Amino acid sequence: MEIKRNILLNPGPATTSDTVKFAxxxxxxxxxxxxxxxxxxxxxxxxxxxxxxxxxxxxxxxxxxxxxxxxxxxxxxxxxxxxxxxxxxxxxxxxxxxxxxxxxxxxxxxxxxxxxxxxxxxxxxxxxxxxxxxxxxxxxxxxxxxxxxxxxxxxxxxxxxxxxxxxxxxxxxxxxxxxxxxxxxxxxxxxxxxxxxxxxxxxxxxxxxxxxxxxxxxxxxxxxxxxxxxxxxxxxxxxxxxxxxxxxxxxxxxxxxxxxxxxxxxxxxETIEKRYERYKECCKILWAGLDKLNLKKLVNEKASSMLLTSIIEPEIEGYNFDALHDYLYNKGFTIYPGKVASKNTFRIANIGQIYPENINKFIEVLEEYFTGIV
Incomplete structure (x- = not known):
């Protein structure tokens, strides 16, 4: 039996393997x-x-x-x-x-x-x-x-x-x-x-x-x-x-x-050490993609966990978080809004059963969205 694979980029519950689901x-x-x-x-x-x-x-x-x-x-x-x-x-x-x-x-x-x-x-x-x-x-x-x-x-x-x-x-x-x-x-x-x-x-x-x-x-x-x-x-x-x-x-x-x-x-x-390396590799891909799209991070890289990134919402005409969420959701990616009162943000978590190719695809879809509203 094949289970549809959703990529959860919210900070939990995280994406799981089919073997965990079937257990x-x-x-x-x-x-x-x-x-x-x-x-x-x-x-x-x-x-x-x-x-x-x-x-x-x-x-x-x-x-x-x-x-x-x-x-x-x-x-x-x-x-x-x-x-x-x-x-x-x-x-x-x-x-x-x-x-x-x-x-x-x-x-x-x-x-x-x-x-x-x-x-x-x-x-x-x-x-x-x-x-x-x-x-x-x-x-x-x-x-x-x-x-x-x-x-x-x-x-x-x-x-x-x-x-x-x-x-x-x-x-x-x-x-x-x-x-x-x-x-x-x-x-x-x-x-x-x-x-x-x-x-x-x-x-x-x-x-x-x-x-x-x-x-x-x-x-x-x-x-x-x-x-x-x-x-x-x-x-x-x-x-x-x-x-x-x-x-x-x-x-x-x-x-x-x-x-x-x-x-x-x-x-x-996998070992926890190798899992952390996988998470960090995904994070580096995410950060490079955010830089390419001129999206700013809330927390400086030195203080970051590299497990989750808070992104300051862009002040561009046509942008709306709910619309962004729905666009990504329909493409198989789930994201979550921010919780900081001082700034409007949304969060991307790179934990769970996800890999660099998933983050590369996410950046591609994110770029499609922003290209469509500019």
Missing amino acids: QVMPDICPREKEFGDVMEFVSKELTNFVGSNDKYTTILFGGSGTASVEAILSSIVDDKTILIINNGAYGKRMCEIAEIYNLNYVEYKSSPIEEINLNELEEIIKTHNSKSLSGDKNLISHIAVIHHETTTGILNDIKAIGSICRKYEIDMIVDAMSSFAGIPIDMDEMNIKYLASSSNKCIQGMAGISFVIASTESLEKTKNIKPRNLYLNIYKQYSYFKDNYQMRFTPPVQVLYALKQAIIEAKE
């Missing part, structure tokens, strides 16, 4: 059977292996979109101390919204959405806050939460440098790696990441529906006695239940887990 076509099975527990054990351990050792880290699986894993971390592990949230885009802002809903003690550090984080300024905020804590005015900062790849703009935050600051001040770092996990090499130990959130439908190239947290088991065990604020998204309870019998506490998305198993197999075959 969902399995005989019906009760997820409480050992056979399916073996699938979940494989998925959990192999996801961990991409970023760390199963001796020091563990993967906790949830059914849900990526936001579920971020909410699970924030609502499960922060006790009565303070979390510092770095907000330099829509997803940093979302973490602040979660913290607000759960009534967490949090400090928001607003950073530019299009420029690199000022690490000196970040460290100064920590020092100032903690000095007030010592005098009894504030709770000490126990955690820092940051987006790795902020898909609002395509900026890549320097989590290794932030991890070093966290090590200096004995702070646990939480990283939203939603659109960087399995696309950019990550070493949780080297980068000093205690909790990492991601999902099944971006650079791992699986289907949407699985959200997961990769956690330091040492840090996770320290959360055991925190009074629960949640039920479904409680990380320690999900981890404890899974550790004993490789089952989720609640019904998992069975078919999506089969697809994720296949996506993991394919990622291991």
